[in-house]
Amino acid sequence: MAKQSVIVVGGGLGGLWAALRLAEAGVSVDLFSLFPVKRSHSCCAQGGINAVLDIKGQHDSVEQHITDTIKGGDYLADQPPIKTMCEEAPGLIRTYDRMGVTFSRTPEGIMDQRLFGGVKNKRTCFAGATTGAQLLYSIDEQIRFHEAEGRVRKFEFWEFLSLVLDEQGVCRGLVALNLRSMKVEAFRADAVILATGGAGLIWGRSTMSTNCTGAAASRVYQQGAKFANGEFTQFHPTAMKGHDKLRLMSEACRGEGGRIWVPRKAGDTRAGRDIPEDERFYFLEEWYPTYGNTVPRDVASRAIVRATRHMGLGVRGQEIVYLDLTHKPREFLKNRLGGILEMYETFAGVDPYTNPMEVFPSMHYTMGGLWVSYEKDGHTGGMVRAHPRNHATSIPGLYACGECDFGYHGANRLGANSLLSASFSGRVAGDAVAAYIKSLKSATEKTPQGVFDAERRRQEEFNQAILARTGGENASTLHRQLGELMSEHVFVERDNAGLDKALAGIAELKERAKNIALDDQSGWANQLLPWARQVQDMLVLSEVMTKCARLRDECRGSHYKAEFELKQPAGKFAGDPEYEEYTAKWKANNEKWLKHSIATHTPAGPQVEYWPIEASVMAPEKPRDYR
Amino acid sequence: MDRMIHFKIKRQDGPNSPPYWEEFKMPYAPQHNCISALMYLREHPVNIKGQRVAPVVWESNCMEEVCGACTMLVNGVPRQACAALVDELEQPIRLEPLTKFPVIRDLLVDRQKMFDGLIQVKAWVPLDGSQDIHLHAPRISPVEQSLRYIFSRCMTCGCCMEVCPQYHDGSPFVGPAPLGQVALHNAHPTGGFFKADRLHAIMGPGGITDCGNAQNCVKVCPKDIPLTEAIGALGRQTTVQWLRDLLM
Ligand SMILES: Cc1cc2nc3c(=O)[nH]c(=O)nc-3n(C[C@H](O)[C@H](O)[C@H](O)COP(=O)(O)OP(=O)(O)OC[C@H]3O[C@@H](n4cnc5c(N)ncnc54)[C@H](O)[C@@H]3O)c2cc1C
Ligand code: SF4
Ligand code: SF4
Ligand code: FES
Numbered sequence: 001m002a003k004q005s006v007i008v009v010g011g012g013l014g015g016l017w018a019a020l021r022l023a024e025a026g027v028s029v030d031l032f033s034l035f036p037v038k039r040s041h042s043c044c045a046q047g048g049i050n051a052v053l054d055i056k057g058q059h060d061s062v063e064q065h066i067t068d069t070i071k072g073g074d075y076l077a078d079q080p081p082i083k084t085m086c087e088e089a090p091g092l093i094r095t096y097d098r099m100g101v102t103f104s105r106t107p108e109g110i111m112d113q114r115l116f117g118g119v120k121n122k123r124t125c126f127a128g129a130t131t132g133a134q135l136l137y138s139i140d141e142q143i144r145f146h147e148a149e150g151r152v153r154k155f156e157f158w159e160f161l162s163l164v165l166d167e168q169g170v171c172r173g174l175v176a177l178n179l180r181s182m183k184v185e186a187f188r189a190d191a192v193i194l195a196t197g198g199a200g201l202i203w204g205r206s207t208m209s210t211n212c213t214g215a216a217a218s219r220v221y222q223q224g225a226k227f228a229n230g231e232f233t234q235f236h237p238t239a240m241k242g243h244d245k246l247r248l249m250s251e252a253c254r255g256e257g258g259r260i261w262v263p264r265k266a267g268d269t270r271a272g273r274d275i276p277e278d279e280r281f282y283f284l285e286e287w288y289p290t291y292g293n294t295v296p297r298d299v300a301s302r303a304i305v306r307a308t309r310h311m312g313l314g315v316r317g318q319e320i321v322y323l324d325l326t327h328k329p330r331e332f333l334k335n336r337l338g339g340i341l342e343m344y345e346t347f348a349g350v351d352p353y354t355n356p357m358e359v360f361p362s363m364h365y366t367m368g369g370l371w372v373s374y375e376k377d378g379h380t381g382g383m384v385r386a387h388p389r390n391h392a393t394s395i396p397g398l399y400a401c402g403e404c405d406f407g408y409h410g411a412n413r414l415g416a417n418s419l420l421s422a423s424f425s426g427r428v429a430g431d432a433v434a435a436y437i438k439s440l441k442s443a444t445e446k447t448p449q450g451v452f453d454a455e456r457r458r459q460e461e462f463n464q465a466i467l468a469r470t471g472g473e474n475a476s477t478l479h480r481q482l483g484e485l486m487s488e489h490v491f492v493e494r495d496n497a498g499l500d501k502a503l504a505g506i507a508e509l510k511e512r513a514k515n516i517a518l519d520d521q522s523g524w525a526n527q528l529l530p531w532a533r534q535v536q537d538m539l540v541l542s543e544v545m546t547k548c549a550r551l552r553d554e555c556r557g558s559h560y561k562a563e564f565e566l567k568q569p570a571g572k573f574a575g576d577p578e579y580e581e582y583t584a585k586w587k588a589n590n591e592k593w594l595k596h597s598i599a600t601h602t603p604a605g606p607q608v609e610y611w612p613i614e615a616s617v618m619a620p621e622k623p624r625d626y627r
Numbered sequence: 628m629d630r631m632i633h634f635k636i637k638r639q640d641g642p643n644s645p646p647y648w649e650e651f652k653m654p655y656a657p658q659h660n661c662i663s664a665l666m667y668l669r670e671h672p673v674n675i676k677g678q679r680v681a682p683v684v685w686e687s688n689c690m691e692e693v694c695g696a697c698t699m700l701v702n703g704v705p706r707q708a709c710a711a712l713v714d715e716l717e718q719p720i721r722l723e724p725l726t727k728f729p730v731i732r733d734l735l736v737d738r739q740k741m742f743d744g745l746i747q748v749k750a751w752v753p754l755d756g757s758q759d760i761h762l763h764a765p766r767i768s769p770v771e772q773s774l775r776y777i778f779s780r781c782m783t784c785g786c787c788m789e790v791c792p793q794y795h796d797g798s799p800f801v802g803p804a805p806l807g808q809v810a811l812h813n814a815h816p817t818g819g820f821f822k823a824d825r826l827h828a829i830m831g832p833g834g835i836t837d838c839g840n841a842q843n844c845v846k847v848c849p850k851d852i853p854l855t856e857a858i859g860a861l862g863r864q865t866t867v868q869w870l871r872d873l874l875m
Contacts, residue, residue: 020757035686036742038783039694091759098764100752100815102776109766128776133693137779141751148746180731209688243656244663244709245690343691348658349712427757476670519672520681524641525732527684528669 003028004437007174007189009160009216011037013132013419014402014426015195016139021430023146027437030187031143032155032176034211038140041197041209042422045132046250046339048124049096049419051089053113055106060121062086068119069417070618073367073410074557075594076229079617081374081390081407084382085424092423093125099138103127117251117297117415124416129339132419139423159530160216163192163223163398164447164455171397172447175459177530182523184460186452190437190444191397193429194220194370195422198403199233201534202542203363203490204483207239207248217370217404218537221544226394227599227606228406229368230541231549234413234558235492237300238323239362240344246362247347249323249340251415253357254293256336259324260284260304261356262313272315272322272356283307298412298558301361301492308360315358322356361492365413367558368545369406371598372399381617383428388436391429399433401425406596411557466532472517475532478509482535482542485509490546493560499550506546510539544606548597551608554589568625586623594620630655632664632713636683637723638733646730649683650675650719661708661722662687662697683722684733692849695784699724699734705789705847708734725789741783744805748828752818765816778811778857780850787844787854799833803844803854806835810857813864826861826868835861 004027008019011033019029031037054060065086070079093111097103103111104126116124127134146152157179164173164186173188199214200206221227238253238260239246254260261280268275284303285292295303304321308314315322325333325341330353333341344352371394375387383390391399391407401422408421489502513536518528554564566585569578595610631652639646651674653667665685672682685708687697692710700723701711713720728736767775787803788794794802809825812818829835835858844854 017757024756035688035696036738036783038742039688039696041688041694043693043782044689044691088759091761094759094761094763095754095757098752098754098760098762098817099757100764100775100779100812100818102772102779105767105769105772107769109768111763127779130693130780133782134779138752141745142754142757144742144746145749145751145753148749209694210690211688241658242663242690243659244666247691346692346710347660347712349714474670476666480670519679522640522681522732525684525735528682531669 004190004443005030005188006191006193006433006437007032007187008193008195009174010040010195010197010402010404011140012040012042012195012197012402013136013139013422014197014404014429015193016136016143017423017426018193018195018401018430018433019152020139020142020146021427022434023143023151025430025434027434029152030155030189031152032158032160034157034159034179036156037143037154038137040136041212042136042419043133044209045419046129047116048114048126048131048416049093049135049423050116050123050414050416051093051125051420052086052123053090053093053111053125055110055113056122058121060123064121065089065123067618069408069414070410071624072414072417073408073412074624075590075615075620076232076410076556076596076613077408078374078614080376080382080614083617085408085421087382088424089420092420092427096135096138099142101127101134101138103134119414135419135423160196160219161459161533162219162455163395164452165223165395166447166451169224169396171395172444173452175455177459177463179530180525182526182529184456184463186456188444188447188452190440191399191433193399193401193433194393194404195400195402195426195429196404198366199538199541200363200366201479202482202538202545203486204480205242205244205246206363207236207246208364210245213534213538214366214404214541215534215537217400218541220370220393220395220398221599222537222540222601224395224601225398226371227369227541227544228371228596229411229548230545230599231552231559231597232367232411232557233363233545234297234365234367235301235361236364237297237304237361238359239364240348240357240359241320242347246360247343248362248364249344249357249359251297252337253323253325253340254300256333257325257328259293259327260300261322261324262307262315264313266312267317269316272324273326273354281307281313298492298560302560304361305492319360320358321360323359324356325352326354326356365418366403367406367409367411367413368548369404370400371596372405372407376614376616386431386435388432388439390432391425392432392436397436399429401429411559462533463529466516466518466529467521469515469517472515473512475516475518475528475535478513478516479535479538482506482509482539486542486546490549493562494549495561495563496550496553499546502546503543503550506539506543510543513539540601544599547606548599548608552593552597554593556593568623574622583623587620590620632659633719634664634668635719635721636733637721638683639724639730641732642729649680657714659713661701661711661713661720662690664713684735686735693782695782698784698786700726705786707784707849710849725785727789727794728785738783738785741785741788741802741804744801745783745808747801748805748809749821749825750805750808750812752812752815753821767816771814775811775814778807778852781807781852782850784849786847786849790843790847792841792843793837793839798837800837801829801833803838803858806838806861807852807854807857809861822864823868826865829861830865830869835865
């Protein structure tokens with residue numbers, strides 16, 4: 001067989017790890033990315049990456065990491081992959097350390113660890129305030145070495161458009177758009193790995209980078225790949241509003257004493273700092289006296305929406321609340337939160353040491369994604385190493401890893417667990433594909449050229465149709481309207497009437513999107529053409545996410561519908577009859593809903609079915625309880 | 628008249644087309660930065676003469692001054708346009724592409740040369756494979772860590788290259804950013820094993836001696852990377868390496 005090759009689409013942590021493993025296995029890799037991989041969204045992560053090193057005398061254990069991840073995700077994730085990820089996390093971190101990541105150190109010169117949300121132990125490794133960038137850069141450097149050795153070829157400024165599927169439906173390569181020459185070309189590969197990240201832009205603006213559209217995942221979904229748990233997206237309670245982006249203001253702000261409030265008087269026009277203490281409504285402290293401002297993310301987000309949307313108390317009548325640190329000494333803040341506050345000052349142009357910051361919840365992470373498989377090891381209960389089924393999508397020959405797949409986080413992601421899952425899943429996918437292409441009975445070089453030409457032509461015609469249209473809809477306008485719709489109805493709290501409205505709105509936008517016309521007809525570095533296509537693909541994915549949300553009549557993780565909430569009896573614990581009754585109800589609800597929602601594309605919209613989850617490591621016997 | 632934001636943008640349709648200036652005005656809103664303004668103009672691409680034109684082409688991603696994509700000249704200064712707040716800029720705000728890199732279109736330039744430079748200086752820590760070897764890197768003191776951390780924040784944005792008088796079309800000089808990365812990797816306990824390789828890579832033409840020590844680079848680096856100190860130290864190390872090579 002001739003030398004085999006694999007295409008990796010995406011050069012964040014997921015894609016680069018996959019490419020690295022393949023290059024090391026002697027497979028030649030073509031790496032596609034919208035821009036130089038070093039600029040991928042992974043570089044935005046600040047907080048850190050989880051791995052049990054147990055260096056703080058807390059007797060932290062891998063078992064505990066597994067438990068936290070499973071429970072944190074409200075049991076909705078398949079457990080064997082979680083088990084293996086947590087077991088292999090320390091080894092992965094050691095490799096990162098060897099690559100030269102500038103992890104913060106203890107006085108003894110070993111990697112330091114700190115506490116992060118949702119867990120009790122110090123388990124998070126970090127590199128200053130730029131962990132994501134540091135991890136990304138170090139693996140980018142390793143890939144550059146393989147590039148220098150000729151094992152990796154980079155196709156930067158290329159956009160993946162579609163897969164090339166042969167007559168048996170096996171993925172044999174892809175079609176991509178050169179973002180400079182605007183040429184559409186088909187590429188052969190024995191397998192394709194998609195590592196294209198999250199889909200924050202479906203909410204218009206999010207904490208994600210502005211290239212995180214989810215369009216690539218949407219494209220393979222439209223070609224038959226199954227999309228799982230689309231209704232699960234994480235919202236972060238405190239993001240700073242911007243015209244272009246909602247910038248994350250870390251949980252650490254509340255952790256270090258930040259107070260959330262709104263003016264008691266609706267529409268108060270005074271500046272925040274001029275509003276006297278007794279005219280401020282510290283609603284988190286009032287509503288949740290035990291935890292106050294440090295309630296979990298989802299609780300905080302919903303409370304903020306209640307205070308603004310329902311009670312009309314948003315700052316200046318807008319969807320804004322104050323995140324106030326001005327009562328803390330400047331020195332203290334500088335030490336603890338310097339980087340974050342600096343960012344606020346840079347982008348808001350307002351001094352957060354003397355003015356309360358203005359924030360609102362924002363779309364932050366896509367737990368749902370392309371459905372991927374794994375091979376369970378009957379012996380260990382984890383995943384079988386280097387098995388071709390690991391991270392395989394429902395399209396043979398197509399793999400997915402990183403934020404664009406649905407694994408590991410179930411209904412909710414723990415902080416600092418996704419740099420881990422992106423890296424780990426990339427590594428697993430690389431190993432899986434190396435095994436898969438060895439087992440391939442017929443190599444891609446035998447696939448007739450006609451198959452590639454046909455797909456290329458289909459994409460070219462698609463582009464030409466958009467370019468030829470004049471005087472139609474504006475893609476940016478449609479995108480903005482999609483964002484408004486999603487932020488209103490498919491947000492931190494959902495109800496079926498609202499979700500129906502969203503579905504109707506999306507259907508209307510989809511119709512209008514057929515009429516997108518461009519203000520730029522140029523055949524050179526035309527950015528409107530790919531943008532128009534991304535907007536169309538976001539609409540398709542938004543429909544999946546909304547439909548799955550509409551169908552799921554329960555509360556789980558990030559998905560909340562008040563109508564179906566099972567309330568934990570206050571002050572009651574295991575053993576109390578009320579609590580036991582609640583547990584019984586919870587279990588009955590699990591019977592019905594503890595399942596993956598699996599969407600399949602049809603011309604009439606997504607068809608949703610429910611697949612069982614694999615709970616072989618830890619059965620769902622106890623509800624989550626963060627009291 | 629309502630308050631407006633006034634832009635003067637240097638445009639170029641393609642690598643070989645002549646550049647031209649085009650002006651735009653858009654409604655004022657607080658907290659705009661240059662990229663969010665360009666996004667607005669993408670939706671409403673009407674120039675100051677009232678003509679609907681092709682929207683300006685640019686590159687951006689993170690909007691947080693960490694990815695380096697949106698680097699351009701803002702009122703003549705190389706910086707990240709996403710972090711350039713309209714409220715803090717003199718108007719009309721002039722946006723121009725970086726001048727040391729080939730223009731692709733409008734504000735979009737090709738910075739591949741910088742990434743090539745990173746290959747040239749072997750900016751990586753050689754590994755015997757990415758598998759777990761059950762060992763960490765050797766211990767690194769907090770002081771060494773923080774020194775390396777300063778250099779490891781380089782986002783290959785190109786500001787330093789833009790202002791370096793020695794870095795231009797006619798010169799083979801790799802420029803300050805890759806030299807900073809040599810300092811970073813030479814300071815790693817195992818990366819340092821290959822110090823000689825990296826020093827050799829910067830000893831020939833285009834290497835460190837081409838730096839005229841004009842100090843421009845440090846002044847514009849958005850990450851405050853002490854490039855000239857690194858270059859000074861590397862200069863001394865290359866001299867030692869040169870002597871060592873003589874004796875070998
Ligand atoms: C503000 C913020 C802070 C975060 N902080 C943390 C944290 O502290 N800890 C943590 O664990 N997680 C954190 N996360 C989450 C984490 O950063 C991401 O989940 C993770 O980096 C995703 O990596 P990835 O490899 O899947 O995708 P990305 O890094 O997004 O990379 C996607 C790649 O796909 C490419 N691509 C996309 N579409 C196409 C296409 N059509 N054609 C070609 N290429 C394409 C892009 O060019 C890019 O290279 C944070 C997220 C945000 C938004
Ligand atoms: S000090 Fe050297 S590298 Fe820096 S700008 Fe001057 S000549 Fe260029
Ligand atoms: S050294 Fe500074 S200015 Fe130069 S590329 Fe790196 S971050 Fe940019
Ligand atoms: S967009 Fe990333 S630095 Fe400006």
